[in-house]
Amino acid sequence: MAAHETSRTARRMTARRRAIIDAAEEILRTGGPGALTLEAVAERADVAVQTIYNRLGGRSDVLVAVAERAFEENRECMDAAYAAPGTPRERILLAADAYTRFALESPHHFRLLAEPPGDADTLEGIADLVDEQNAKLTAALRDGVADGSFNPDLDPRATAYALWAAMNGVLALSWRADRLRVALPDMGSVLDTILAVMTRGLDSRT
Incomplete structure (x- = not known):
């Protein structure tokens, strides 16, 4: 059971990281680097800014x-x-x-x-x-x-x-x-x- 929960958590974390990068990529493509803020990425990905820090790091790491x-x-x-x-x-x-x-x-x-x-x-x-x-x-x-x-x-x-x-x-x-x-x-x-x-x-x- 513990292994199943761990695997499920890992998949959820991976999916969230992918969603953050998807959101950042779309912002970068349409608005350029100047439009890419952690707040904009968080809003588009529907996550908290702290989640971005936890999964990827700061703005430069997202880029x-x-x-x-x-x-x-x-x-x-x-x-x-x-x-x-x-x-x-x-x-x-x-x-x-x-x-x-x-x-x-x-x-x-x-x-x-x-x-x-x-x-x-x-x-x-x-x-x-x-x-x-x-x-x-x-x-x-x-x-x-x-x-x-x-x-x-x-x-x-x-x-x-x-x-x-x-x-x-x-x-x-x-x-x-x-x-x-x-x-x-x-x-x-x-x-x-x-x-x-x-x-x-x-x-x-x-």
Whole structure:
């Protein structure tokens, strides 16, 4: 009986945590980070603010939880890209396209991943997700070195992190507040250019 009650309580807690993240995600998607307060989340999820603290933590922790879920959902597309048939270069470009679509379709979520709030209790989940995807990029780069299509002097792991950082930097132009901002409709040509430059830099002939 005690085990049954424990299991039931655990399911209820999990469901409540999921409802809180659902509410926060909807607020973030429709109103942006500025609209996301614990009070707004509590009202939408029909829970007390203290329940949010108990299940997730403070506001930054709620934002991180939303970002982690969004990246988890995008991971299927990224994994499919890395598992697709084709050359290492083609797989990397497919993954870059999936990453870009995530950034452009869910800009608030992407920004949280690119610039996670520093006052969250833990950012390990986000770091783990980034490391996991960069490990797949590293493997694709290593395949390219092995088959002779990429520069043999490349350090696959360092190159993977450099490419990830470069993509984040370009995509971050969409949220600048000054005249250097690149509007989302214009981002495609900028990304195409940087991807062409980056992939040419991998070439074994350079």
